[in-house]
Amino acid sequence: MRYLDRGFKSMKGILAAGLFAVTSLGAAVVSQPVQADALSEIEQRGTLRVAVPQDFPPFGLVGTDLQPRGYDIDMANYLAEEMGVKLELVTVTSANRIPFLQTRQVDLVISSLGKNPEREAMIDFSDAYAPFFLGVFGTDEAAPLDSVDELAGMTIGVSRGSVEDMELSDIAPTDTTINRFEDNATTIAAFLSGQVDYIATGNVVAAEIAERYSDRAPTLIYQLKDSPCYVGMNKEEPALMAKVNELVAQALEDGTLESLSQKWLHASLPDNFGM
Amino acid sequence: MGLTLDFLALSPYVGELARGLVTTVVLTVVTTLSGLMLAIVVAYLRVHAATWVRRILGGYVELTRNTPFIVQLFFIFFGLPALGIKIDAITAAFLAMTLNLAAYTAEILRAGIEATGRGQLEAARTLGMSKFQSYRHVVLVPAFARIYPALTSQCIIVMLGSAVVSQISVFDLTYAANFIQSRNFRSFEAYLLVTLVYLLLAVGMRQLFLLVGRRLFAFRQGGQA
Numbered sequence: 129m130r131y132l133d134r135g136f137k138s139m140k141g142i143l144a145a146g147l148f149a150v151t152s153l154g155a156a157v158v159s160q161p162v163q164a165d166a167l168s169e170i171e172q173r174g175t176l177r178v179a180v181p182q183d184f185p186p187f188g189l190v191g192t193d194l195q196p197r198g199y200d201i202d203m204a205n206y207l208a209e210e211m212g213v214k215l216e217l218v219t220v221t222s223a224n225r226i227p228f229l230q231t232r233q234v235d236l237v238i239s240s241l242g243k244n245p246e247r248e249a250m251i252d253f254s255d256a257y258a259p260f261f262l263g264v265f266g267t268d269e270a271a272p273l274d275s276v277d278e279l280a281g282m283t284i285g286v287s288r289g290s291v292e293d294m295e296l297s298d299i300a301p302t303d304t305t306i307n308r309f310e311d312n313a314t315t316i317a318a319f320l321s322g323q324v325d326y327i328a329t330g331n332v333v334a335a336e337i338a339e340r341y342s343d344r345a346p347t348l349i350y351q352l353k354d355s356p357c358y359v360g361m362n363k364e365e366p367a368l369m370a371k372v373n374e375l376v377a378q379a380l381e382d383g384t385l386e387s388l389s390q391k392w393l394h395a396s397l398p399d400n401f402g403m
Numbered sequence: 404m405g406l407t408l409d410f411l412a413l414s415p416y417v418g419e420l421a422r423g424l425v426t427t428v429v430l431t432v433v434t435t436l437s438g439l440m441l442a443i444v445v446a447y448l449r450v451h452a453a454t455w456v457r458r459i460l461g462g463y464v465e466l467t468r469n470t471p472f473i474v475q476l477f478f479i480f481f482g483l484p485a486l487g488i489k490i491d492a493i494t495a496a497f498l499a500m501t502l503n504l505a506a507y508t509a510e511i512l513r514a515g516i517e518a519t520g521r522g523q524l525e526a527a528r529t530l531g532m533s534k535f536q537s538y539r540h541v542v543l544v545p546a547f548a549r550i551y552p553a554l555t556s557q558c559i560i561v562m563l564g565s566a567v568v569s570q571i572s573v574f575d576l577t578y579a580a581n582f583i584q585s586r587n588f589r590s591f592e593a594y595l596l597v598t599l600v601y602l603l604l605a606v607g608m609r610q611l612f613l614l615v616g617r618r619l620f621a622f623r624q625g626g627q628a
Contacts, residue, residue: 310570317481322484
């Protein structure tokens with residue numbers, strides 16, 4: 129701005145003030161309840177705008193064709209298809225995904241979004257569309273456990289200080305051996321080399337191991353903490369919420385979600401999913 | 404910057420610290436003994452065995468002395484299972500530490516053995532000592548006496564180096580400190596405490612070695628030869 133002369137600068141100031149007035153007027157209009165709801169707006173526009181990640185495999189990543197792909201992108205595609213509108217993907221980061229929604233630059237956030245009270249105060253959440261959890265995983269032959277007591281006597285590898293370490297340490301019976309490793313990479317190495325036959329980790333990490341080393345694909349035997357992903361949308365959008373929930377329920381019913389889970393997470397949906 | 408120290412934050416973890424201390428001490432004692440025994444064998448063979456044996460052992464000593472301990476440990480723990488050799492964490496720690504200490508000590512000891520003049524050994528044989536007796540009294544014991552200070556340092560280095568085994572989930576003193584600071588985030592207190600414990604262990608070991616040395620090498624009380 130320093131290169132502008134004074135007169136021009138003040139003119140710019142006036143312009144900016146005018147612009148500000150117009151936009152705040154616009155904002156005032158937008159927040160009027162008389163404004164059409166988001167669902168009919170999407171239908172009129174003929175496009176569904178969805179915020180998706182591109183840096184969080186397998187939910188959102190950039191494919192070799194430089195197009196976003198992943199569980200979240202497939203989910204967005206499914207919703208747009210079922211709504212009979214075109215899809216417009218907006219790639220976001222985990223920090224700006226909610227601002228994108230609040231400023232109405234997107235209609236939905238499908239970005240491996242978990243629920244917490246802070247977020248619930250700002251936006252609304254649909255029903256869960258993707259599993260996201262921490263658990264104890266074993267090898268192929270490992271059978272699911274009925275109760276936490278069955279962890280007794282097992283040796284479980286975990287990354288020291290991680291959320292799964294805290295959860296596991298809290299609930300594991302005293303004669304469970306918890307071998308803590310420095311980081312995820314070392315924990316995975318211990319599991320892959322057979323030094324531990326069980327690891328506590330997230331389903332996403334388990335999916336990554338399964339993809340690269342199918343002969344030692346981790347199988348969930350006990351769920352530690354469940355924090356599934358939800359579709360985020362602005363508050364006070366009952367019509368859009370109803371539509372999304374209807375489509376999520378349908379996807380759960382007709383196996384669409386199951387096939388997404390198989391495709392991207394190399395595992396079935398957990399038994400408690402959608403409950 | 405205000406740093407408030409809270410050593411009471413460590414009190415719920417006394418059990419972990421004790422367990423870590425016991426593991427570190429046991430690891431050190433066992434590997435010192437096994438490492439020394441292996442070192443004597445290696446040093447003897449490196450001086451007296453056939454050329455091909457000397458070459459192989461030379462290879463082992465050089466490989467061990469010229470690679471990082473943590474890499475040796477990771478190779479044994481994470482690498483060997485690929486060849487079907489699965490060794491659990493604590494055994495891998497014993498093995499890696501023993502092999503490491505033996506390689507260094509064998510090299511130190513070899514210098515001690517080679518410093519013994521050939522004439523001394525021949526004199527002992529002439530005096531009617533058996534081959535074993537003369538080797539033991541004339542070569543080995545004086546060699547040990549000569550290298551004793553270096554040996555003490557090497558054993559302490561291995562004790563301090565044992566901190567690395569926490570990386571393969573052996574519950575030693577460092578593992579305990581890592582564990583504590585991952586729970587209460589009191590890293591300053593936790594690491595300061597184990598630093599002091601390691602210091603005490605090292606000083607204690609040196610004193611113990613001195614005491615043992617005075618008894619073992621009583622014949623040298625006149626001072627260094």
